Amino acid sequence: MRRRRDAGRTELEAYGDGLKTILCSPSFLYLPQPGGAPDAAVAARLSYFL
Secondary structure (H helix, E strand, O other): OHHHHHOOOOHHHHHHHHHHHHHHOHHHHOOOOOOOOHHHHHHHHHHHHO
């Protein structure tokens, strides 16, 4: 957020950029399914989406 502020973004824009980065990261979007079958992993991801 500090880098964004130093680049001239407002505090709200810098906060929004940080939040967008977190929410779009693959580690946030896709939860790992240890030892599950591929079909079970797809079903689990679909349930998180819904």
